[in-house]
Amino acid sequence: METKSSHYFYVLECSDSTYYAGYTNNLEKRVATHNAGKGAKYTRARSPVTCVYYETFETKQEAMRAEYAFKQLQRSEKIQYMRRQSV
Template identity: 40%
Template sequence: MAFFAYILRCNDGSYYTGHTEDLEIRMAQHQTGALGGYTAKRLPVVLLWSQDFPTRDEAFEAERQIKGWSRAKKEALIAGDWSRVTELARNRQH
């Protein structure tokens, strides 16, 4: 079974990072506001990035790490620009 870390863009332009074991179900939950909280007040949301991980712990760790990143670093990840992600990490602009 795979687990996923993901980034959503909310209607207000903000990003939301989470993790789940079923990305399709979780997206439906976010889109309907069923989960409440942050995304429910910022609908609709759009999935911008996701990555699968072999364990829930690894997906959760990725979520926690990404949540600490700057908007610029998240955007580099979403774009798949690993050189920019590395550059921003080196410059400590997390």
């Protein structure tokens, strides 16, 4: 039996309505970690957080590339990106 690990680029909406983008290979655990105050420094003061978007990739490099590209966008472009990809 072959097991294939998944790599995720994800976007969280923080309690102050800002976005946080990241990478993980276990999405549910990572969101729980953020909400437990043990995630990124940025989200600690802005919890609770909600996962509002994610993409799955076969490799870590692809997921991290998507994360980096997303972080280069302006807020309005981020919103449009998530809407476009969700359709």
